[in-house]
Amino acid sequence: MADHSSHHHDTEPGVIAEPQTKAIWRTFIILSVLTAFEFLIAFTLHAGFLKTSIFVLMTIVKAFYIVGEFMHLKHEVKSLIWAIILPCIFVVWLLLALLMEGGFIFVAR
Amino acid sequence: MAATATTEAPVFDKKTWMGGVEPMKVSYGKLMMWFFLISDTFTFSALLVTYGLIRFSFQAYDPAIHGEFHFSNLYWPIPEKVYEAVPFLHGVELPLVFVGIMTFILIFSSVTMVLAVEAGHRMDKAAVEKYMLWTILGGLTFLGSQAWEWTHFIHGTEEGSVIREIVNGQWVERTIFGANLTENQYGPPAFADLFFFITGFHGTHVLSGVVLNILIFYRTSFGLYQRRGHYEMVEKVGLYWHFVDLVWVFVFTFFYLV
Structure with a gap:
């Protein structure tokens, strides 16, 4: 605070x-x-x-x-909140992308 | 310490940055703790994303193809079939109960930590000590539970699993018990590897959190923070401790439930 x-x-x-x-x-x-x-x-x-x-x-x-x-x-102030949350949103994208990639690896095996 | 460091002589207050401004209205230490936690988030995310990638690249268990569930390295196991043992209840099938207990222990130790922070705001030394002790106890209980779970996972079930493998050009059947980094009775070896890495890395965080909590308790009981005039160290270590709890919430969902 x-x-x-x-x-x-x-x-x-x-x-x-x-x-x-x-x-x-x-x-x-x-x-x-x-x-x-x-x-x-x-x-x-x-x-x-x-x-x-x-x-x-x-x-x-x-x-x-x-x-x-x-x-x-x-x-906390808004700028701190966004400084923490924004990078995590990109992690969600990484997760989705690599889950799909995992599916492709399964098909290719 | 000067309580009014406004326009008088430049008294260095640890809570204001050197330039006299406080970016994002938090102290230097707290902001750096947040940035450390963000970087730690990436590390844990990498582990969990790896789990997702590897899991999706394996055959999933399908009752229509594989029949009744049994441990096999042909498909990814269902976690609730793997984690079903509880200490002192040998042979009783209690899926996920022990993990649930561990989750509650960690959530509760998070609550006692935030109570310690609250007591610190009121400069209530005795209450900070009390709640720090409860938090330390919760952390140690969690670590003990994890040690038990690892032991059980490594030693395996009484029946073990029969695997077929080619040795010198011939199919050989062999019973394996438990799991290590190369063999796994519960499913593909990668499942055991990820279990050891993810829960192990989290357990290491809990361990260092307990060490920090003990340090904070020690310094509180010697009155260091009382003399300093604030209990901000409790808040900073509290941030770390809540983060460890937060990671467990994610591990619990993505490793044990889904």
Whole structure:
């Protein structure tokens, strides 16, 4: 966050503020529920496009909460957010390209 | 430390960059941690993309062609058939349960880490110590679980798998147990190689994260950050620790679930 100076000890030594942990536990519950849901899907759906898309979607949502809330990126300035996210989008492209390439190798074997 | 470093004498505050500006409104250390994490993302992506490429270049398991699932090096195995063992429950088939437990351990240690960061903002030394200890405990438990899983994977099942291979021009049948870098009872050797590389590289990150967490705990309990006036080191190491958790989320999905 921008104002680090507020964390300098302007309070009296020994006086400790109340914990603000509501958002943390909320994120934890969301992550746990999503993971439990993934388990449910793993044993109820047959392998296929739908199952894979649900897994990928769940993973992206979990990543959003870990990076956004735990790593605090959601509350940083826009330029930092984009500096992190943009390179990752290119990785997605690499992944798709090489998955297709793998399919071609299978056909050529 | 001067709390008001505005127009007076140029007091060097570690949180402002040398020129007195703070690009992207984060401290030098945190920004560099983010850039390191981006580069580490590329390394892990390379490993996972490699997994995808190699997997797609192999025959997939198809019940119509291969019949009932059994371990074979003719097709890529289904992960939930490979990872189904749980400590102390020998012979019980519990697909992915142990991996699920490991996932929860890591998510929970991420939560205690963020609680430590929050306590650091409030200059609550005792709470930082407490949550750092929980985080360290979570990391060590995860590493122990991974050691158990590797041991099980390397030793294999009781029945093993029969493979046919050509030795001196003749077909020979041989039973192999478990997996190493050249042989794999569960499927193609490449599957075991990728398992060792991906989970091993992640485990190495967890190990170094635990070492950093212990260092932070040690310095917290000696009051270094209290004297310094801020707990930013907890935040920086916290970023790294959450990243390790994040990587596991991806490994869990793309290696174990899909």
